[in-house]
Amino acid sequence: MPLIKTNKEEIIDTALNVFRENGYYNTSMSDLAKACGLQKGSFYHYFDSKEKMMSAVLDKVLSTLNAEVFPIADDMSISDRDRLQKLMLSIGEIMLQKSGGCIAANTSLETNGQSVIFRDTLKAIFDGWQNALQKIFSSQYPEGTSKRLAEQTVMEFEGAVMLSQLHSNDQYLKDVFVRTLAKMK
Amino acid sequence: MPLIKTNKEEIIDTALNVFRENGYYNTSMSDLAKACGLQKGSFYHYFDSKEKMMSAVLDKVLSTLNAEVFPIADDMSISDRDRLQKLMLSIGEIMLQKSGGCIAANTSLETNGQSVIFRDTLKAIFDGWQNALQKIFSSQYPEGTSKRLAEQTVMEFEGAVMLSQLHSNDQYLKDVFVRTLAKMK
DNA sequence: GTCTATATCAAGATAGAC
DNA sequence: GTCTATCTTGATATAGAC
Numbered sequence: 001m002p003l004i005k006t007n008k009e010e011i012i013d014t015a016l017n018v019f020r021e022n023g024y025y026n027t028s029m030s031d032l033a034k035a036c037g038l039q040k041g042s043f044y045h046y047f048d049s050k051e052k053m054m055s056a057v058l059d060k061v062l063s064t065l066n067a068e069v070f071p072i073a074d075d076m077s078i079s080d081r082d083r084l085q086k087l088m089l090s091i092g093e094i095m096l097q098k099s100g101g102c103i104a105a106n107t108s109l110e111t112n113g114q115s116v117i118f119r120d121t122l123k124a125i126f127d128g129w130q131n132a133l134q135k136i137f138s139s140q141y142p143e144g145t146s147k148r149l150a151e152q153t154v155m156e157f158e159g160a161v162m163l164s165q166l167h168s169n170d171q172y173l174k175d176v177f178v179r180t181l182a183k184m185k
Numbered sequence: 186m187p188l189i190k191t192n193k194e195e196i197i198d199t200a201l202n203v204f205r206e207n208g209y210y211n212t213s214m215s216d217l218a219k220a221c222g223l224q225k226g227s228f229y230h231y232f233d234s235k236e237k238m239m240s241a242v243l244d245k246v247l248s249t250l251n252a253e254v255f256p257i258a259d260d261m262s263i264s265d266r267d268r269l270q271k272l273m274l275s276i277g278e279i280m281l282q283k284s285g286g287c288i289a290a291n292t293s294l295e296t297n298g299q300s301v302i303f304r305d306t307l308k309a310i311f312d313g314w315q316n317a318l319q320k321i322f323s324s325q326y327p328e329g330t331s332k333r334l335a336e337q338t339v340m341e342f343e344g345a346v347m348l349s350q351l352h353s354n355d356q357y358l359k360d361v362f363v364r365t366l367a368k369m370k
Numbered sequence: 371g372t373c374t375a376t377a378t379c380a381a382g383a384t385a386g387a388c
Numbered sequence: 389g390t391c392t393a394t395c396t397t398g399a400t401a402t403a404g405a406c
Contacts, residue, residue, distance in 0.1 A: 023295050025210035028381060042390045044383065100298050105347060109294045110208050112350045113285050123351055151348070151357065152364075158347055159340025162290060165297045166308055172336065179337075192371090213399060227372045229401065 008046050008056075011036050016057045021100035024054055024110050051117060054107070058121040061103060064094055065128055073132035080139045081184040087132055088177060091157075101165045105158045130154050140184060153180050193231055194245075196221050201242045206285035209239055209295050236302060239292070243306040246288060249279055250313055258317035265324045266369040272317055273362060276342075286350045290343045315339050325369060338365050 011032075018035045019027050029050055033043040047053040069090040072083055095102045104125045111118055130150045137146035156179075160172040196217075203220045204212050214235055218228040232238040254275040257268055280287045289310045296303055315335045322331035341364075345357040 021298050023210065023299075025208065026295070026299065029383080030381080038389095039391055040382090041384080041392070045389060048383090050382070101294060106294045108347055108351050109286060109291045110211070113206050114208075114211065119351070126348065126351060148360070151360070152341060155341045155344025155348060155357070155361070156337060158344040159342070162293055162343055163311065163336070163340060166293050166304070166311065172340070175333070175336070176340070214401080215399080223371095224373055225400090226374070226402085230371060233401090235400075 011043075011046055012056050012060050015053055016061070016103060017097060017100070019054060019057060020097065020103040020106060024107055029053075054118065055121070057103070058107065058118055058125070061094060062121050062125050062128070065091075065125060069094060070128050070132040073135040080136060081181065084133075084136050084184050085181055087136065088157075088180060091129060096161065102158060102161045105161060126154060137183070149183060156180070193241075196228075196231055197241050197245050200238055201246070201288060202282065202285070204239060204242060205282065205288040205291060209292055214238075239303065240306070242288070243292065243303055243310070246279060247306050247310050247313070250276075250310060254279060255313050255317040258320040265321060266366065269318075269321050269369050270366055272321065273342075273365060276314060281346065287343060287346045290346060311339060322368070334368060341365070 014036050015032050018032055022031065027050075029043060030040050032050075032053065033040045036043065047056065069087065072087045072090060075083060075086075078086070095104055097103075100106070104122055107118055108122050108126075133150035133153050134146050137149045140146075141149060153176075156176045157173075160176040163172040164170050199221050200217050203217055207216065212235075214228060215225050217235075217238065218225045221228065232241065254272065257272045257275060260268060260271075263271070280289055282288075285291070289307055292303055293307050318335035318338050319331050322334045325331075326334060338361075341361045342358075345361040348357040349355050
């Protein structure tokens, strides 16, 4: 293995991809270390445990969303429709990235019930997302309707990610994208 | 399906619940054996491996759906709306059962990408479901629309299962149920 | 058909040299 | 900060007695 100088941020970015593609339980510390170009022993210099590693990954996803994505909903310099499009595209970039589906949905479904550790972060991710969507919809719909549309968008999006993955076909996701955008003038 | 359950089938039923609640990778053969009231060693009398165990579980879900649930779409003795309601309720019973979300979605998201073993069965489950929904919708909508409505229903349903799980609140699922039924006169 | 015992391996994690 | 070596545990799976 070549000697690679790395840092905590780079490790988190790499780990995000490994976790998203392999899942939490099916990813070993060896897998993570190897993906980072480190020996397993070296890896513990950065993170005490696999659990803390994943927590750091999800925390970074949430803070990135909070800093860069959810505020799009408040950007009144662009049209409602453009805000919605920009938000959806940005969500896709951060949560889907390359392959493996959505890190938040994957982790939710995999750890729900038994592990309560990631729950708050995952809830904050989905609540923030839904909230941002609702803000955008509320510019053209009454409160009850925009809340429902926001919920529907999140649910359809995650369902579409699953079906796209399963069938190796992006069409489901693209369709949801188009349908969602069509809800705004 | 036979009227009298074999021992193997009881194991499959128990394993389904354990897998759905703990996930595939986070369930050990010990967990399964214990849930069945067997020693780990005894468990291998019935199934050669964990993988074959899960395959049997998913196969049984699919065959139950094929035998008892999807045909509801063809039952012209009840109204369109009642068929839709009966189908959705039956899907819920088989895939959700108690707690832990949807076995098909959980397994899809957890094993997608790395494991190709369960893929065909999972695809058949979702395709059969979508197909049954489309049949029902097609009695009141044109082909393109009913296909889209069927896709949307599956996606929203799975998204709702996730959010309901995450927030320990059935409301998301109930809302989808009501919204879906409202699509039929 | 169920048990106990065990083989084998990989996982998470730590210690200490450099 | 990275390495090698190691500890401990728990996982899958098998063997063979009853």
